[in-house]
Amino acid sequence: MMNDVGQEFRYKDFGDRVRQWRQAVQPPMTQRELADKIDVTSGFLAHVETGRTLPGVRTLVAIARALGVPLHDVLRAAGYLPPALEQKDDLLLEPELRVFFADDWLNLTEDERELLRDFVRMLKTRLRRRQSRLPEAGGYRLDCE
Numbered sequence: 001m002m003n004d005v006g007q008e009f010r011y012k013d014f015g016d017r018v019r020q021w022r023q024a025v026q027p028p029m030t031q032r033e034l035a036d037k038i039d040v041t042s043g044f045l046a047h048v049e050t051g052r053t054l055p056g057v058r059t060l061v062a063i064a065r066a067l068g069v070p071l072h073d074v075l076r077a078a079g080y081l082p083p084a085l086e087q088k089d090d091l092l093l094e095p096e097l098r099v100f101f102a103d104d105w106l107n108l109t110e111d112e113r114e115l116l117r118d119f120v121r122m123l124k125t126r127l128r129r130r131q132s133r134l135p136e137a138g139g140y141r142l143d144c145e
């Protein structure tokens with residue numbers, strides 16, 4: 001669990017990024033304009049940009065779309081994805097994933113592919129952490145939480 005200082009830093013860092021993205025749009029977008037586009041109040045957006053709060057995933061998706069920022073960059077900046085990892089062209093080495101994406105992978109945009117790659121990396125990281133903390137039981141917890 002993240003301590004309050006780390007959480008404050010993450011929120012502030014994310015707010016700074018949102019402000020940078022908003023001001024980089026040409027012409028630069030005001031807080032009110034962005035708030036209207038993502039269906040939040042300008043007060044809420046001000047709280048995000050000053051690091052007082054971190055928006056939920058739906059608002060993060062709206063921010064990415066409104067500002068033209070790749071969704072994986074927004075999710076990573078908000079702390080929902082790990083820092084950028086080494087990129088591999090063929091992340092679909094697992095047979096189950098190849099079957100799952102056989103029909104759809106070629107129809108995905110590069111942003112959608114990258115988001116799925118990041119999601120799979122995040123899941124693998126979380127599973128490795130969880131397995132390293134569990135007693136020997138095949139990597140799975142035997143009791144219900």
